[in-house]
Amino acid sequence: MTAYASASSSAYALEDEAWWVQRWVELLNTYRFKKRLERGRIYAREGHILSLEYKGSKVTALVQGTAEEPYKLSIWLDAFSDEDWNYVIDSLSEQAIYSAQLLAGEMPAEIEAVFTANGLSLYPFNLSEVHSKCSCPDPKNPCKHIAAVYYQLGDFFREDPFVLFQLRGRSRDSILDALRQRRQSTATSTEVLTTDTELAIQPESGKVTSQVDLQHFWAYAEPLDSELVVITPAETTVLDVLGKIPLPPEDAPAVMGHLKEIYQTVAQQAMMQALG
Incomplete structure (x- = not known):
């Protein structure tokens, strides 16, 4: 309490x-x-x-x-x-x-x-x-x-x-479900708009030609907006991957508990720093 x-x-x-x-x-x-x-x-x-x-x-x-x-x-x-x-x-x-x-x-x-x-x-x-x-x-x-x-x-x-x-x-x-739906809807609308803009149909041949510059497709000169990066806690931690600690049974739980506290503190500080 x-x-x-x-x-x-x-x-x-x-x-x-x-x-x-x-x-x-x-x-x-x-x-x-x-x-x-x-x-x-x-x-x-x-x-x-x-x-x-x-x-x-x-x-x-x-x-x-x-x-x-x-x-x-x-x-x-x-x-x-x-x-x-x-x-x-x-x-x-x-x-x-x-x-x-x-x-x-x-x-x-x-x-x-x-x-x-x-x-x-x-x-x-x-x-x-x-x-x-x-x-x-x-x-x-x-x-x-x-x-x-x-x-x-x-x-x-x-x-x-x-x-x-x-x-x-x-x-x-x-x-959270409603927020995800809103963001997915926004992303879908943006994708459709981009597709309509970048793809042109030629009536004579019926072919679809892409106006995307494939050579520079992955290039992005502008800095990323930090607000567009969604950070969520990992479901599996390093401690979960490492498994049991090779220590005597009477010592392992205390050591693991201490490491979990340290990991949680570091993870929280890292997330807060990332979120600004």
Whole structure:
């Protein structure tokens, strides 16, 4: 569980966390009734949340309260319409860097601007836009059980930032599939246009003659646009290819685990450098 340190008597802060986790905690810090959130934070730290998962566009959880049976609760945001998502995906497809980062499991730092440009807000402006329901008898909302899940969601977002997309009505896979389709459609249209331009049919002979300069076909004098290069993590790593390390059985797992950590760190740094 993420440790949420108290920055002051009235606010909470996260250190060294991804920006999307920080944005969520900043949202919590805007809530007026700090004591209610504080009780929820303690509940989360003490392990009262028995389960937490998202189903469709809702987060569902079981939280153990004072009663024998755990309380059932759900949290959700207003999902965007299909039309809204189509506008967003069109905007995302115009910048190849977004596709590259999303495919790499990274949430682009500028992605909120894409939603804003389409009249939408990826993150809610305040907690009143976060809908919730709990089976406990407390009439106030958020109750301490809901507040506990609010904080636990910080962990959820850290492990999978695309949960926020899910809460807005689209899964990560559906977004990436739509982006691929947009880019393939664009590539196909460009290919057809190029073919129509470069091939001329001679009516007399019925032959097709190519106007492509074959001698210089592979020559390209201009520098490549970095945004056109899509980088994705390799499914098979060097460690997978090398196989088992020839070390004593009691030492091999620790060494392999250490090498995997180093490889993951180097791979992430290389990808971030490549993405600029």
